[in-house]
Amino acid sequence: MELQAVLMAAGGGSRMTDLTYNTPKPLLPVGNKPLMWYPLNLLERVGFEEVIVITTKEVQKMMSTDPKMKMDVKMKLDVVCIQEDGDMGTADALRHIQQKIKTDILVVSCDLITDVALHEVVDLFRAHNATMAMLMSKAHEFTETVPGQKGKKKTAEQRDFVGVDQSGKRLLFMANEADLEDGLTVRKSIMRKHPRMHIKTGLVDAHLYCLKKAVVDFLTENKSISSIRGELVPYLVRKQFSKTNNHQKMKDDTDDQTQKKNDGSTNNELLISSRDEPLLQLTQDRSCWNDHRGDMSEAYHGGKLRCYVHIMDQGLCYRVNTLAAYIEANRLAPKLFEEPAVHSSAVISERCQMGSDSIIGALCQIADKTSIKRSTVGNSTTIKEKVKVTNSIIMHGVTIEEGCNLQGSVICSNAVIGRGADLKYCLVGYGQRIEPEAERTNEVIVGTDQLMEI
């Protein structure tokens, strides 16, 4: 078997707590499909037959009842539950399922919506025998107004500095602004080997990684690494240029390995060598190919650890981990698939004005004289007469009474909007009731118990 897919669906959605108060992040509806359906669909389309899903018990229960997941996902899902409140990072989760992992893995996050040609990333991993290959994308500005945001949008996100080589494929440098106190330091060893490096900042990390099995074994030894994105990836990128790696001559594999095990101080070395190392070395010696030119070193500078990145410049790639991203994704995700905008079981009266880019979920009831433009309406929602819904996202089970006017808002599940209410750029939490004739602009309306949650 070549690759095993692992879907990380245990994340809490810490940057959009208003939305995830009652619905866990993997099951938030985007275009009336649960969020985790999108990466699963991507994996299914390229040909995976099994996926290991790491999630919480709550999500597992909801997954088994969700109709979309049951019908559309034909792959075998091996669900592994972990504690929800435990401080388990993504790397900790990988350590947890170490027994199941028999070969190289492809780690995907549940909040990734993309139409990337996955073979681009995996080809880098295969062709260069890389230790890690990841996917990044040029970030797009979010144009929609986000409810509850006062004033101009501040870049609360810390920037990522990503250094790539001339070809744009080899990952040389990765650091987050938060980790850099004084400034950006670039080691001389990198500059000596790659004198021309392009540093990019406007990139979104798609959290899609191909990792060698040796990395998973390394993680089991090193319990100090808890997050893939935050710790493992920068560690691997740094390790490419460390001295010990380059001088690793695996002349006698077994000897070296036993020695390393006995030597306690070096047991956290990443051992990447295959059984047929001499043959691979012979091939590289006889091949007249080099990945760089201008200096006297052989291909890859003799290093065994290599990290590659594929940077998408066209196409969709979103990580739905903030409210702004969620709204943007709802706008664009439906365009990925050729599905009918209106579900067959929805009951829509004839005098309803529906824009072509609106999506209506199953079992909806939409009465006369309503106007729905550029919006997503979830399942089992009731919309009474003379309602105007523009640019909004309405989740499941919502009731909207007559005469309401909703603009640019997000209404979570089971909410009730009283008659004549006028909401502009508001976020209405789960199960909230908006009193009739209310007029709210740019507010986040959540329950008091929700406010108490930190």
Place this chain on the structure above:
Amino acid sequence: MADSGVTDGSGRNEIERAKSEGKELTKEEKQRLRKEKKQQKKTKERKDDKASQESEKEKKPLTSAAPVSQPPTQTAIQKAPSAVPVPAPVSVPASEAPAPADKPAKSKAELKAERRARQEAERASKQGKKGETGQQAATGKPKAPPNDLQPVVKRLPEHIQVDNPDVLKKLAKKLERQQIPLRSDYGYKVSLFSHLHQYSRKAPLTQQLSIPSTVIHPAIVRLGLQYSQGIVAGSNARSVALLHAFIQVIRDYTTPPNEELSRDLVNKLKPYISFLNQCRPLSASMGNAIKYIKKEISNIPSQCKEEEAKSKLLNCIECYINEKIILAAKAIAKSSIEKISDGDVILVYGCSSLVNHILCEAFEKNRKFRVIVVDSRPRLEGREALRRLVQRGISCTYVLISAVSYILPEVSKVFLGAHALLANGYVMSRVGTSQIALVAKAFNVPVLVCCETYKFCERVQTDSFVSNELDDPDDLIVTRKGKTQLENWQQVPSLGLLNLVYDVTPPDFVDLVITDLGMIPCTSVPVVLRVKNVDQ
């Protein structure tokens, strides 16, 4: 027809009975089963063909000429009408190959006589038909003229018949059967070379494969990618990488029940080889390596246990690499060092792993010489050769091939590497090698070709057009000072980009071939081949 059907039926019942009783099928029974399956398949095919080609006039003289339906003649009939664009005598004798080995019914001489009679009849009908069928003018393809004396003529390989739609269809069908995606050609092909494949590097074959590849072993997918992207380039490197991938395939192989390892493993390897061929056409050295492995696999006795057989095969592969590549390089280096004297100026072209090895060894043995590295676009492999030599401390000069006649007066010897040595003594090597040899001959500079014996090939070629490889034409596009002139070359209707990979050097330009068997003149290649075949 009817009686053979009855015998088939009775034979089948016997075997079914044996199976149902739970007995192990003996070797003869297995052979018989296989023969019957083949016959059934052939009759089925013939029926399909007959149904679709009722209207063909050619059928009539042929069916009348066939007295008794025997498998060889059956295939002959069905092949002939379907091969209208390809000359009949080429395809008919080729179908002799799949005929079952033991045919007790008729002796070989009688079969031969029948075949010849049918060929005459076909040729007669062909003359009549030639005026009617509007054949497209085959572009520069040398077809073997119909030879009365030799009924066995080698079939033209498909990779040099790309402009023939029938051959392409057959290839597509074969790939579909093996579940391998078909790689489509890219861009406008220069008319002289339109019979060859031309692929684009930006459209890898993996686009059409599922990501955890299940049909093709992951080691083979990786290898195919490395070939098509040029990461593994050079005849020796490609063979070693191929054998390394086969080692991994054999390690992961398990014999399915009721199958023999010796037959099943060969069948498993066939789709892999097609896949690699689609990624990049196989080199002669790879072809010989594959032949060797297939022979070793088929020679595994059937009573050998699986573990034992696998370790035996892995051992064979290791020995092959050791003998034919590593030790051969050592032997060639030893003999070449005698030819390098102090004060020599040696010219090398491109990056040949063997020539680099020789020069490094000679330098270790304290010979004083300097090297001139000649390089050419678009691959610019000479830079890699330059790097390796300079790293050792050899003093080098670097020129492009356009300056070769300027620099040749300084040169005392020319060392060239070879991709393959053909049976008529021609040397097939990187494009540009024949130019170097030609200019060196004009200046009376000795040309020495270094080549291991496993690269000797039974093919015969006298020009570089017939069989060659077309690389990605976009490699020729270069950006200088921010301007890319050839960016939109596809829009210009009269412009074609040609990126040839190989060319052939005639033996008159080569003074000596240094092989692991010694130093031989170019014309002794067929002798070496004959000796090799006798050995095996």
